[in-house]
Amino acid sequence: MKLYLPLVLAGAALLTGCKGLNDDYQEKAEENDKQIQAYITSNGLTPTKSVSGIYYQLGGTTSGRKPQVGEQVRYTYSLMQLNNQIVDTTFKTKVASGTWGLNFSRDNGALLEGLSLMGVGGTNIVLSPHSRAYGSQQYVDSTGKVILPSYSAVRYDIKMLRVLNEAEQIEEYTMSKQLNVTETTSDGLRYIRITEGTGAQLTTGKTATVRYRGQLLNGTKFDESPVAGLPFTVGVSSTISGFNQALQKMKVGGKAIVILPSAIAYGTRGRLNDAQNAYTIPPYAPILFELEILSAN
CATH class of the missing domain: 3.10.50.40 (Chitinase A; domain 3)
Structure with a gap:
């Protein structure tokens, strides 16, 4: 399923700093955190919480080569809501890529942070509040059906395939x-x-x-x-x-x-x-x- 998103998804990070919206964002982020903790318990996960508020659970090869600034990173990922509603599987089998040190087009903080914790051959389950994901944005598929409501907590399943200078x-x-x-x-x-x-x-x-x-x-x-x-x-x-x-x-x-x-x-x-x-x-x-x-x- 293809997710229809704008080219720049930095809105959540910017809006959290805007006066008048910060309290609302924070309240919803706290609700997301409770949802994530319940999801962790019900799915038997044992993740670590980062300073930014995402939860991550590393797997696969944990000592693989890590990207340096300017290197090309190739990876796959899928995205879903915490109710297991699939949001985007475009890159579950198709390889995504980006230049490390740049904000990849169409990516967001949670995905980039998840990748930063990995090496080649590694996997990562990332659970993120809306504030590190898609914020107040609501996204629809090609038929107009809402597949990601505003202020949603999300799950990424990421695998890093290659790093090339x-x-x-x-x-x-x-x-x-x-x-x-x-x-x-x-x-x-x-x-x-x-x-x-x-x-x-x-x-x-x-x-x-x-x-x-x-x-x-x-x-x-x-x-x-x-x-x-x-x-x-x-x-x-x-x-x-x-x-x-x-x-x-x-x-x-x-x-x-x-x-x-x-x-x-x-x-x-x-x-x-x-x-x-x-x-x-x-x-x-x-x-x-x-x-x-x-x-x-």
Whole structure:
């Protein structure tokens, strides 16, 4: 069942700090806590209560690798009310992912805190009051049926599958696409030559006409030149350092795929689309360009 939620679910955390609403939120959170304790007893659980007010019970592998800031986390989870009403099982079998250290889109405090307590191979049952979950929001399914009333306590069942740093993400991508990496530089650029080209070598100061396409490793396109290409002054144009570095490895007529770690791309800041208030390139994201050098002078 797919849960229809807004893109940002930080409302509960923000509203709990608003004067005039705090008392109501706190009262309902206390009611949730009593509901959770009754649920624990009736289901024979033995969780630990965190400072924030969630209850968690770890299982599976307890010594697995834990994520560090900037690493990709892959996990599965399901969400239900404490009356066992299923709310969301979209990611019970489908893998969810996010960059550690960022507030994953569509996630909330309880889920993120639950993940923070785990390592790879671990499981976690998380019981959360509304104040760490979906607050006053009420959610419906595609038919309009209410599947999560306002101020609901919820249960997450989480499993952490993998943690990958950028080098591991790039390695996974090149292997899955069966790409033969021609060169790996000291700063992590992967250069995959498709066609060497027979024209002049690009050097600093040359103006090259480049046809290109830029994408994330999940295939999401973030930029593309016209078919006729765009001009770049090699080593001078105000573009990301990895792009300039890649051009200097190419000749006119050459084609290549280059994969750039974030340190020589958009780094820890990413690239934000201000109009949509969303990242076109997330922080810590390795990116890929398909390049073709059409001409140079």
